[in-house]
Amino acid sequence: MDLKALLSLAFLVKALAVYTEREHPHIVFILADDLGYYDIGYHGSRIQTPVLDKLANQGIKLENYYVQPICTPTRSQLMSGRYQIHTGLQHKVIYPAQPLCLPTDEVTLAEKLREAGYATHMVGKWHLGHYQKSCLPTSRGFDTFFGFYNCAVGYYTYSKDTWFKGNESNQHVYGDDLWRNDVLVASKYKGKHKTRVLASEAQNIIMNHGKSRPLFLYLAFGAVHVPVQVPKKYEDMYRDIENKDRRQLLALTTLMDEAVGNVTAAMEEKGLWDDTILIFSSDNGAATSAGGSNWPLRGGKKAYFQGGIKVAGFVSSPLLPPHQHGSTNTELIHVSDWFPTLVRIAGGQLNGTKPLDGFDQWDTIRHNFPSPRKEILINIDPxxxxxxxxxxxxxxxxxxxxxxxxxxxxxxxxxxxxxxxxxxxxxxxxxxxxxxxxxxxxxxxxxxxxxxxxxxxxxxxxxxxxxxxxxxxxxxxxxxxxxSAVTPNFPDNDLEADPRRHGGAWGPWA
Missing domain, CATH: 3.30.1120.10 (Arylsulfatase, C-terminal domain)
Incomplete structure (x- = not known):
């Protein structure tokens, strides 16, 4: 390539960078729960997800994007930028009565963004441990938290049930799980659909956000995880599907899509959208036994096959170069990469973290440069x-x-x-x-x-x-x-966690 061509290329790269190098853009990260590779409109499904399809088609679809096969490991790698073999979370998920959480000496994404000047808010499912207050979102970098600590929390009841081993026999135990910071608020919202409640809370955060600080909003829907519960009008949209599990799963996905639309509409109404980068991801593949689909990929949730770990993901933003809007990126990207990528977008620093397994993928995403990532460790579970x-x-x-x-x-x-x-x-x-x-x-x-x-x-x-x-x-x-792996940390249940000892709630007990 001659000098003239090199100068032209350099000018083009610099010009493109103008669209995304604005200081401190707002960041919205939306994490769906158990959403299958096939269960989004732009992957060919008959499912109705017009909002997500539009956002993806205005942004960049990540078509070689991987997460972990179950909930806790994906969320731990998003928050820490480190493989689960390095945090002791190699085995299964964190259960309600386990004295376990993402190690408190791990620096989180929220801490790094707050350090960079961001207002940090979390809405939705945590699932990174709650046995002591130092494990909770507001102790891990979030200014505010509204949501639940466990998985499979009822969409109308805000109750989590589990088999709990007591002194003499196994018992089916129920506990409420919806919190505003450290205050239990489940009773206030019973009867209201969880997906709508979470979206409404996100909208309130957006509308009350002062423009003096950039916003980081982490919205982790419980949808479309079981127990699948959805208003009848959404289920009626798929009345021709005889399989009830599948019909309800599609209906709940459409409800979640509508909720995402309400959140982005709030960003536009507040005047924040033009300076916002939105990331959408699922936490793992669909549970096919509950009506989800990863077709044509093999396997599903819990599997190391593609159906468990390759998911729908995209980045949407007016700040992306115009020629990238509606494009597809096939470079190798992993959920742990969001940590260094978002810290860079925020103008933050990575000092003080333990060695990261994630890579800065911002140039890969916005300019389609080759990915710095050449491999992904799915897991090693002894x-x-x-x-x-x-x-x-x-x-x-x-x-x-x-x-x-x-x-x-x-x-x-x-x-x-x-x-x-x-x-x-x-x-x-x-x-x-x-x-x-x-x-x-x-x-x-x-x-x-x-x-x-x-x-x-x-x-x-x-x-x-x-x-x-x-x-x-x-x-x-x-x-x-x-x-380089640490010993897996997977303790037995602690009887002290029993919600009957804590006012009927799943909350910190240690």
């Missing part, structure tokens, strides 16, 4: 279930990594899975009846599998036997990751 064939001889048993441990790794176009991999199915939504449901469990020969997710995005062809060199190199990488 507490995962081990099958009966554990002691049998496997060709990779004595290599760099224990292949009987549940793990997953993506490097470029290659994806390696080890251990007991459940949810190993392809399942079409009921509205596509011509496609047959296929299910099977891993057998002994499937304790290790290798897929080329570029040429085989639905993970149908295991290449581990014919590509031993790739397997060996990826096991070496897993071994290196494992050497």
């Amino acid at each position: 507490l995962s279930e081990r099958d009966e064939y554990e002691e049998t001889t496997h060709p990779w048993k004595n290599q760099n990594f224990d292949v009987y441990v549940n793990s997953g790794l993506i490097v470029g176009s290659w994806k390696l899975l080890t251990g007991h991999q459940d949810h190993a199915y392809w399942r079409s939504p009921p509205e596509i009846p011509s496609v047959q449901i296929q299910t099977f469990k891993f057998s002994q020969s499937k304790v290790l599998s290798l897929y080329n997710i570029e040429s085989d995005p639905t993970e149908q062809v295991d290449l581990s036997e014919c590509m031993p060199g790739v397997v060996y190199r990826m096991l070496e990488k897993l071994g290196a990751y494992n050497s």
